[in-house]
Amino acid sequence: MATGWIAEHFSKDLLADPAVRGAHDVRHEIVAVASSTSAERAATFIKKIDGPPSAAAYGSYQELVADPNVDIIHIGTPHSHHFQNAMLAIEAGKNVLCEKPLTVTASQTRKLVEAARSKGVFFLEAVWTRYFPISIKVRELIQSGAIGTPYRTYADLSLGKDLGNGKIDFEDSHRLVSLDLAGGCILDLGVYALTWVFQTLYHLQEGDKKEAPTVVAAVNKYHTGADEMSTIICQFPKHKSMGIATTTLRLPSDIDGRHSNGPSVRIQGSKGEIHLFGHAYAPHEYRLIKSDGSTERVEYPIPKDPKRGGWGHGMFWEADECVRCLRDGRKESAILPWAESIAIMEVMDAALKQGDVEYPELITSDTFDSNGHLNTGRK
Ligand SMILES: NC(=O)C1=CN([C@@H]2O[C@H](COP(=O)(O)OP(=O)(O)OC[C@H]3O[C@@H](n4cnc5c(N)ncnc54)[C@H](OP(=O)(O)O)[C@@H]3O)[C@@H](O)[C@H]2O)C=CC1
Numbered sequence: 244m245a246t247g248w249i250a251e252h253f254s255k256d257l258l259a260d261p262a263v264r265g266a267h268d269v270r271h272e273i274v275a276v277a278s279s280t281s282a283e284r285a286a287t288f289i290k291k292i293d294g295p296p297s298a299a300a301y302g303s304y305q306e307l308v309a310d311p312n313v314d315i316i317h318i319g320t321p322h323s324h325h326f327q328n329a330m331l332a333i334e335a336g337k338n339v340l341c342e343k344p345l346t347v348t349a350s351q352t353r354k355l356v357e358a359a360r361s362k363g364v365f366f367l368e369a370v371w372t373r374y375f376p377i378s379i380k381v382r383e384l385i386q387s388g389a390i391g392t393p394y395r396t397y398a399d400l401s402l403g404k405d406l407g408n409g410k411i412d413f414e415d416s417h418r419l420v421s422l423d424l425a426g427g428c429i430l431d432l433g434v435y436a437l438t439w440v441f442q443t444l445y446h447l448q449e450g451d452k453k454e455a456p457t458v459v460a461a462v463n464k465y466h467t468g469a470d471e472m473s474t475i476i477c478q479f480p481k482h483k484s485m486g487i488a489t490t491t492l493r494l495p496s497d498i499d500g501r502h503s504n505g506p507s508v509r510i511q512g513s514k515g516e517i518h519l520f521g522h523a524y525a526p527h528e529y530r531l532i533k534s535d536g537s538t539e540r541v542e543y544p545i546p547k548d549p550k551r552g553g554w555g556h557g558m559f560w561e562a563d564e565c566v567r568c569l570r571d572g573r574k575e576s577a578i579l580p581w582a583e584s585i586a587i588m589e590v591m592d593a594a595l596k597q598g599d600v601e602y603p604e605l606i607t608s609d610t611f612d613s614n615g616h617l618n619t620g621r622k
């Protein structure tokens with residue numbers, strides 16, 4: 244669903260040969276593409292990604308959700324649209340992989356989870372980092388006690404440029420800064436920094452009842468009203484731990500474009516630390532530094548498919564997780580359970596509230612409107 248940047252990158256990953264990444268139990272097929280703009284745009288998209296000519300090209304999201312050949316829908320619209328578009332698909336009985344951030348508000352996420360549960364469909368947030376082999380390895384390292392008890396995680400994801408005149412390098416109408424499209428760094432980028440805080444300090448907590456954090460946030464707003472620089476402290480008092488998630492659209496995480504300035508994620512435990520290098524959304528190397536002085540450095544390049552022009556972006560791992568869940572009849576992924584997506588949205592809700600960021604009612608409403616223009620498009 245949708246034909247923008249993420250739809251293109253995700254779809255090309257779907258078409259990469261799973262064997263190249265050592266996945267021999269999955270197969271992906273693009274059977275339909277929908278554009279809210281026009282069927283021509285969907286058809287052009289299929290050609291652009293070198294997709295199968297047999298794929299249906301729809302000029303509306305409604306046609307896509309009604310297609311009986313479709314098993315699961317990837318939603319690649321702006322965040323402003325996620326709640327309405329995901330509900331459209333779930334109400335039609337479709338399984339859904341929805342781009343990050345799952346919604347604009349926690350209440351919308353809760354509604355989608357309730358709907359997925361009552362319709363008996365699979366539902367997952369496409370925060371691709373979670374499903375990377377390097378993320379799995381880091382979680383395993385922590386679980387195996389490699390750094391002792393994890394007490395503090397710093398994570399940053401920042402992208403952007405200061406233009407020197409008070410402005411940053413995005414047009415005011417760009418989805419990253421437009422309030423109408425749920426712009427701002429917390430929802431778009433902060434979700435990745437929080438992903439690291441959550442997968443290290445929350446996800447691995449023992450027991451079913453996990454301790455949700457209390458939240459203290461500092462937020463600088465851009466002249467559009469969206470947040471341009473935010474720091475979110477997540478406090479887990481029972482676990483004596485804290486996560487510090489930082490994000491901005493005014494500076495990049497890697498000032499020289501090569502991450503020479505250090506790790507984007509630092510996980511500190513009682514017996515060691517893990518540092519991750521590369522953007523927090525797709526780190527490519529970890530370094531394990533133990534209190535006994537030993538160190539380990541491991542690289543995780545993203546596999547590229549030579550038969551698809553050397554393509555490979557790292558989004559195929561989340562797609563593989565979807566297929567395995569569907570095959571095994573699981574409605575939610577153990578890698579990112581519904582309750583955790585809700586807990587992360589609650590942190591972002593709290594931070595946005597503390598920062599006084601207010602989005603329009605149309606995109607914060609948790610009332611489903613199948614005929615509203617978020618579903619019918621901008622023709
Ligand atoms: N996982 C990741 O790494 C990334 C995730 N994302 C997420 O994906 C989502 C989309 O981002 P991105 O692909 O960069 O955005 P784009 O603007 O490139 O694409 C969004 C698409 O959504 C559809 N759309 C429907 N209504 C609107 C509207 N009012 N304004 C703009 N587009 C509309 C359009 O497709 P059509 O006309 O065909 O319906 C459009 O091409 C965001 O939620 C973002 O957070 C983005 C980048 C990377």
Ligand SMILES: O=C1OC[C@@H](O)[C@H](O)[C@H]1O
Nearest residue numbers: 343402419431432435524
């Ligand atoms: O998810 C994302 O990751 C990559 C960024 O370029 C993009 O803005 C963001 O949406």
